[in-house]
Amino acid sequence: MTAAGDPSGSAPLGVAMIGYAFMGKAHSQAWRNTAAYFDVPAIEQRVLVGRDAGQVAEAAARFGWAETATDWRDVIARDDVHIVDICTPGWTHAEIAIAALEAGKHVLVEKPLANSLAESERMVAAARAARERGVHSMVGFNYRRVPALAYARRLIADGRIGTVRQVRASYLQDWLADESALMTWRLRRETAGSGALGDIASHVIDQIQFLLADTVTDVSGRLHTFVEQRQGPEGVEDVTVDDAAWATLSLAGGALASVEVSRVALGRKNSLRIEIYGSHGSLAFDLERLNELEFLDGTGAVVEQGFRRIVVTEPEHPYAGAWWPPGHVIGWEHTFTHQIRDFLVAIRDGTTPNPSFEEGLQVQRVLAAIEESAAAKSVRL
Template sequence: MKKLNVGLIGAGFMGKAHVVAYSNLPKFFWPAPAVPVLKTICDIEESIASDAKERFGFEQYTTDWKEIVNDPDIDIVSVCTPNDSHAEISIAALRAGKHVLCEKPISNSSVDAKEMAEVAEIAKENGIIAMCAYQYRRVPALVQAKKFIDEGSIGEILNVRSNYLQSWSADPASPLSWRFQKKHAGAGALGDIATHVIDISQYLAGDISEVVSSVKTYIKERPVQEGGVDSLGTIKLDQYAKKEKVDVDDEASFLVNFASGAVGSIEATRNAWGRNNFITVEVHGTKGSILFNYERLNELEVCFSDDPDDRRGFKTIYTGPAHFYGEVTWNIPGMNIGYGELKTIEAYEFIKAIVSGEQSSTSFGEAYKVDKVCDAVMRSSKSRSWEKVE
């Protein structure tokens, strides 16, 4: 069976997620399109890179990402670094003939995102695949929702309401990492998590054409985390720690108009106590409605207008072997999936695209569309008016 050597850049939280995905791919999807081989892992901190090599089973490690990009034995480059380095690494890798799986958002700058999409389009002509890691659109329940929409089961879409609420940065003692610095992240909750529900909304209902927004920063400064892997709020620093300014948003809320004529709303915050990874998407159409909640990600709620009056209301579909990506449910109804299986689905789609030569749905071009929506949100927060997505 064909094997593809993986070079992974960035050994933190998302690096671990990519490792789990590549390792599990042939365990769930067999025969696999190809088998990923964990060749080289990179992190700028040598102790982290060395530890990750041993922990994850890579053949070697490096502290210089260019060694991976320039290695003729590497087929795939996984980019799991802070947002400000996505463009440089991804563009270099594509030009070196490597397939690229880049974490979201595609970049901290829509200017860079546009260039990435253009370079990826050229690379595609030579059989090189570039994909952005918007994994939530691959939740089997949401793929089923897309099927209902495309079949016309809920009629014409009227309204889409999406939320992504987390709590990990609600505590002011949660340290300042790159995710709270505009030069690295580009944006706060908007770029970190709102991008996911923007992508889901556009996946289900088409392109967003204009927005009006409110963007807020509640915690103006945070204690500084010195080195190490991004803790995502799992550690707290005391009152005597050095503090620095937060210059990105804690929350972004915005109304949207879709090119189709549908309307909607999106809210994202990392400061919602009690909400750990709360993603909800509700779609209303002329013939029915769909509701998804990630905290119950193996379920999809549906309501159809042609149900009898005495039976009309939301009913729950439990996803399993009969639905999309049934392989990751152990082929047994009710066994359910979690985040690791979801990232494995993403890796499967990426590897399948490489082998088939057919571009994945989460192309760099699709990811660039998300960045353009984020730009419009930021412009609207300043102008206090509707802004076109352009």
């Protein structure tokens, strides 16, 4: 294996991670643990980057990073850094990712790819140019690495539910249900790009296209902001993104999908539910029961039909064989370990990681189309 910036291919790959909050914590545990469970190239957690020197030093000590820095530009110029993991807000993704790719570093960037189509397109162009030099990139849609969802994709590809006709998908949270919840960068368009749409609908759109191995071709959408003002550090501010979004999607293969996402759905903490209905069977998944997949085989006698529960913990299931004995469940954090595993294997084997920046751009196109549709006036009765 010859990694970017590592001509010998024998030394461990040096990793720099930019950002250390929620996603930084999740990614850090994956970088720490992947080699303990999977056969992957050796890595070293070289440097953690953040704007606040004190806070980033504290995070590095907790998360296992060897050193810290406050300027990502200096870090991507280092010869001992071969991989750059971007866990910063979306409005920073394009600048950092493009610079890192041009510097010859492999890049993993958290979803969504960027805050705009223009930024996403520039990132794809940089990724394509870098790929020709053996430099790889991937966008982090970690739910592709849930064993139950990876197994659902396999069942669909094998024809176990026949032709997919209809998908119902929702992602509901309630962390903004309280009107007194404070203003954050996620509620400002200039930093977040969009609200629930870009934050959690991006996961839903990626899952629909991933599970069906298909592409969305047209959309109809609706966005809504229920709490229009919130208290910020300097007084009351206008919320300039959506709290919830709805969409109907058509896919190239003929299936139709309905999507609902919300960050004000009181009582739902992190509820991603996907139902897939085919001509010969159906599947259902709920993130709050991450190790389970519901499967209905519609080819048998009607009097015996019904959803059955598959506990996706057997060695034959995707990723599961690397962990515990059969029947022992894994958690949300394991999806990031699987993500790092797949990224490192792709670097080692010289294959294109997935989801690629092109796939991330496709998700952004769907999100932009939903926003454009939502801007059209509805018909009043």
